[in-house]
Amino acid sequence: MNRITAKILLPITSTVLIGGSLAFFSRSAFGDARQEIAPPTRSNTDIAQLSPFPRSTSPSPVPAKPIFEYMDPVGKKEGRAFSTNIPDSAVEVSALYVWGGRLVDGFQFVWKDAAGNRIEGDRVGSRGGSPCIQMELTNGQYIRSITGLYGESIDSIVVERSDGYKAYCGGGGGQKSFSFTPPAGKAIWGVQGRVGKYLDALGMIVSDAPQRP
Incomplete structure (x- = not known):
């Protein structure tokens, strides 16, 4: 076999x-x-180019909210308290309007947001008087100081802009002087105080001055 x-x-x-x-x-x-x-085999670059999902992008930075400081009012402790209501979106002051006559009566602030939009605040203080200060703030200008005279009421003020321009409102009365001048790098953003028939007391709300490169 x-x-x-x-x-x-x-x-x-x-x-x-x-x-x-x-x-x-x-x-x-x-x-x-x-x-x-x-x-x-495909490289990581090839895979990324073929991916149907969009590449992630970093979000735009969000401006930080201003931190406010308060300068105590001068004047009488009578009447009701008032304060400028500053919106969270405001990044700088763009205008200040003041009403008065023989006394100082009311204030209105205007701000800008990060996109440059105008934000008008409410008028605060007493309702009398006529427009006496219309101060516009451009190109990084800000309110450097508010000084004045008072007695039974706030009699007069001088508002000074950062470029040295000054505007006056009020009458000739008042026996005591006051000065609200924030430290370097700070600016006036609003006002506070007390009001009855007239403006009895006045103080300031302060935050950072606008920074320009």
């Missing part, structure tokens, strides 16, 4: 790098060879 011997031929495989791709060569015991090319 002839014995038949079965031989199992296993391929011999080698790997070679060709043009950035892996090539697998399989060689059988009979000497034939086949080349199998592995598909190229």
